[in-house]
Structures are given as structure tokens and as C-alpha cells.
């Protein structure tokens with residue numbers, strides 16, 4: 001069980017506080033707005049109405065010893081900048097700051113933020129990539145060019161067996177698992193005779209361009 | 219090459235338009251604000267200053283035939299609600315709408331949005347999960363309880379070989395690959411003699427609770 005601080009309870013701060021509480025961690029939440037503090041008080045351990053630019057308040061709440069403190073105080077960038085700087089000066093090991101623009105992100109990094117997130121930007125890039133490649137349902141970038149992706153079998157693969165399709169030799173892509181949808185089950189080491197259905201979801205691993213080629217050609 | 223519409227060029231709309239253009243798709247971007255339209259005009263195919271609640275404009279721009287249209291017009295929810303409804307009435311197959319709250323999301327679904335995103339909520343949940351389980355760097359949920367996760371080797375695993383650690387028999391977890399950091403390379407089928415280093419990142423597949431157990435005990 002770890003202590004986390006969440007400063008600023010807009011959407012981002014609210015859901016971070018909620019998720020960390022659901023994961024059974026100790027959450028200290030701060031906002032100047034009483035109604036917002038009220039909303040989280042039912043699930044966080046300590047809900048404080050206060051101004052987080054008050055360095056004494058940050059100290060009193062033990063945020064220097066927290067596992068991480070999330071700073072998400074919105075568009076007026078001077079507040080998240082000051083709060084981030086104060087937390088780092090107090091010795092907090094992991095300050096995660098939400099930025100509203102690239103410029104804001106740069107200043108936050110300069111004052112010591114360990115991680116800066118622009119939620120709309122990261123979700124936009126993720127959504128655009130999945131819109132642009134419609135049967136690549138989701139992907140996790142592993143290193144420069146390898147990805148794990150979920151793809152649906154193309155016309156070349158449907159009703160053919162795994163051994164016929166030869167993903168590794170022909171496409172240089174490794175099949176990790178097959179998610180069958182009806183009934184819902186995951187097959188880890190599919191038999192070479194397994195025949196692909198159009199409701200299957202294939203979990204594959206390979207270089208980004210190889211997975212793209214498989215998706216286009218198969 | 220597919221056509222996409224992006225309506226509303228705040229952070230989310232801006233980065234979706236930019237990423238889709240980088241992926242070489244045709245992007246039609248609309249906003250009432252000239253400066254925002256100016257910002258995207260260097261990379262989208264068509265940058266239009268206009269009010270997207272004008273159904274004739276939506277028709278003229280061919281958005282009914284687009285692969286998908288992203289509606290991200292901000293806090294005044296009436297606009298994204300109307301625009302979403304109009305696009306569905308025109309026959310657009312995939313309307314992705316950005317919502318600012320759960321209530322806003324419900325209305326958007328009722329008027330036909332195919333997908334509703336609350337970027338801050340999704341990023342907050344993702345960030346909270348990775349903060350809460352610090353050596354589970356990222357995970358992709360595959361089905362009810364299976365996940366693909368990146369974990370760092372625990373004290374039980376360091377400097378021991380893969381065959382000694384016996385991930386499958388002892389932990390019921392499948393090792394998919396090892397990401398070595400120096401130099402940066404990915405090993406797909408590690409030899410049984412491979413010895414784990416503390417800079418390694420292990421890509422594993424297994425039931426969520428088994429991966430958690432491995433992370434805690436190993």
C-alpha cells in the first residue's frame with residue numbers, strides 16, 4: 001500500500017484519484033474547490049480543501065514521502081509549475097505533471113517533473129493510429145520498431161490453417177495467441193491445424209512494418 | 219488512403235489531424251476559429267473555417283463518405299451532440315466523439331456516436347495503473363483476465379537463468395520476449411541459459427493475477 005498525492009481534481013485528477021483508490025492505495029487529494037474535494041472524499045483517504053502552492057501544506061500532508069504526486073491543476077500553468085518545483089525541492093521522488101501544451105510541458109520538465117503527460121495528445125495519437133489501421137485493434141510499442149498488435153485475419157487467412165499461412169516464414173511475424181470470441185477464450189499455443197475464423201482476434205508480435213504488411217496482404 | 223474528418227481543433231482534434239496526416243491519410247479539418255484552422259493547414263488536405271452545425275457544410279465536404287469523423291468541439295456539449303447526430307443522419311459510418319463528462323458521453327451515445335472518448339479519463343486510468351504497479355510498465359488487456367505486460371526482473375530472478383526461474387511451471391506465465399536495453403534489442407525466443415539482468419524488460423503473457431504474483435514474488 002503506497003501513498004499518492006493528487007493535486008487538482010479536474011477530470012484527469014479525479015480519475016487518477018479514483019483508480020488509485022480502487023487499486024487499494026492511500027490517496028491524499030487536494031483542490032481549492034470544495035465541491036470537487038467533496039466528490040472524491042468518499043473514496044480517497046484524505047480529501048483536503050487547500051491551495052497547493054502553499055509549501056507548508058505540501059510538507060504537512062507528507063507529500064515529500066509519497067510514492068508519486070500527480071499535479072493536474074489546469075490551464076493556468078503557473079500553478080502546476082510552482083507546485084511541481086516545490087514538490088521536487090521537498091524531495092518528492094516522482095512528480096507526474098499534466099500539461100496543456102508542448103510549451104507548458106517544457107517548463108514542467110525544466111522545474112523537475114519526472115513525467116509530463118498531455119492526455120489529449122496521447123489519446124489522440126493512440127486513437128488516430130487505431131482509426132488509420134482499422135483491423136489493427138490496439139498496439140503496444142515495445143522498442144523502436146517492434147509492436148504487439150491485435151489484428152483480424154484477412155481474406156488470405158480465413159478458413160486456412162496456421163501451418164498453411166506460415167506467419168513466421170512468410171511474414172516474419174510471431175503469433176502469440178488467438179482470442180476466440182464465441183465462446184470467449186484465449187489460445188496460447190495454437191495447434192498447427194487451427195483454422196482462422198473471421199471472429200478471431202490474433203495477437204501478433206513483430207516489426208511494425210511486418211505487422212502492417214501482414215495486415216494489408218493477408 | 220482514407221478520408222477522415224476532424225471537427226474542433228483543440229488539443230485532441232489538433233493531434234488527431236496531425237497523426238492521421240502523418241499516416242498519409244486525407245484529412246478534412248473544420249473549426250470556427252481561424253487561427254486554429256491556420257495551425258493545421260500546413261499538414262491537412264483541407265482546412266475549413268466554418269460552423270460544423272451547418273449540415274449543408276458537412277454534406278458539401280463529403281463527410282458522409284468519410285472513413286470516420288472525429289468530433290471534438292469542447293465543453294459546450296450542445297455542439298458535439300448536434301454535429302454527431304447530423305453526421306449519423308447523413309450516413310457517416312464511424313463517428314468518434316470526445317466527451318467532457320460521463321453525462322455528455324451518454325447523450326453522445328444516444329444520438330448515435332460509434333465511439334465516445336474521455337481522453338483525460340482514459341489516460342488517468344492508464345497512468346494510475348502504471349503508477350500503482352511500478353514494475354509493470356504497461357499492459358494490454360486481452361480478454362477478461364489475461365494480460366500482456368512488461369515487467370522488470372525481481373530479486374529472485376536477477377542473475378539466474380531462464381531455465382532455473384521456470385516461469386511457466388512455477389508461475390503459469392509465458393515469457394514472450396526480453397527487451398535488452400543496452401544495446402537496445404528484442405530477443406524473441408530466449409535460450410534457456412539466458413541470465414536476467416536488472417536492465418532487462420520482460421514481456422510476459424498470463425492471467426492478471428499470475429502476472430501480479432510473479433511481479434510480487436520474483
Ligand SMILES: Nc1ncnc2c1ncn2[C@@H]1O[C@H](COP(=O)(O)OP(=O)(O)OP(=O)(O)O)[C@@H](O)[C@H]1O
Nearest residue numbers: 008009010011012031032033051052053073074338
Ligand atoms: N493552487 C491550486 N491548488 C489546488 N488546486 C488547484 C490549484 N489551482 C487549480 N486547482 C484545481 O485544479 C483543478 C484543475 O481542473 P480543470 O478542470 O480546471 O483543469 P484541467 O486540468 O484542464 O482538467 P481536466 O483534467 O478535466 O482536463 C481545478 O479543480 C482547480 O480548482
Ligand SMILES: Nc1ncnc2c1ncn2[C@@H]1O[C@H](COP(=O)(O)OP(=O)(O)OP(=O)(O)O)[C@@H](O)[C@H]1O
Nearest residue numbers: 120226227228229230249250251269270271291292
Ligand atoms: N460548431 C462548431 N464548429 C466548428 N468548430 C467548433 C464548433 N464549436 C466549437 N468548435 C471548436 O472546437 C474547438 C474545441 O476546443 P477546446 O479547446 O475548446 O475544447 P476541448 O475539446 O476541451 O479541447 P482539448 O482537445 O484541448 O481538450 C475550438 O477550437 C472551437 O473553436
